[in-house]
Amino acid sequence: MKRTLLALALLAEAGSAAAQGRPDTLTMTCRDAQALVNRSGALVLGTGPFVYDRYVANQTYCSQGEMAQPDWLRTRDSSACMVGYLCKPVSRRPF
Template identity: 40%
Template sequence: MKSTTKIASIAFCIVLASGQFALARPDLRRMTCHEAQQMVKRNGSVVFTTGPYTFSRYVSDRRYCDREQATFPQLGPTRDNPKCLVGLECRQPLFSN
């Protein structure tokens, strides 16, 4: 019975570890500008790691924002361009129409 419990514990740890790895955000700094742009275009919305303790959400168009938000160009640091236009950012406009 001990070996069965041990095997089950090992299997659980492997599943847990692989699940956590799958949830890791893509690191914008390790991608080229084109790769990052294509990922946003393909997925519509991506949360990238942008620094050691920072992350940011990039969207392809306004459909991925709340109704009262607008889109603004959003730059990010990629492997080949420190100011790559990766996608758009959703935020509240300063003035309403």
């Protein structure tokens, strides 16, 4: 009986952690979203229902072969807030 209760408690805790979700820019001010990205360095932000992407504070959080490009998002108080950068593949043009 104790094992069953312990197992149920562990499952409940895991379920609540999974339900927390990701930060949503639509519920934050522009300044709060910018501060979150800068403080975290890199994180996944929700930008609407079922829409999300990974934002970084600067180039050091991108992989080799990627370049940090600024991105503007809608926040609670702004329709175009530069919250951070997206890591995009560097395009190689043939000579």
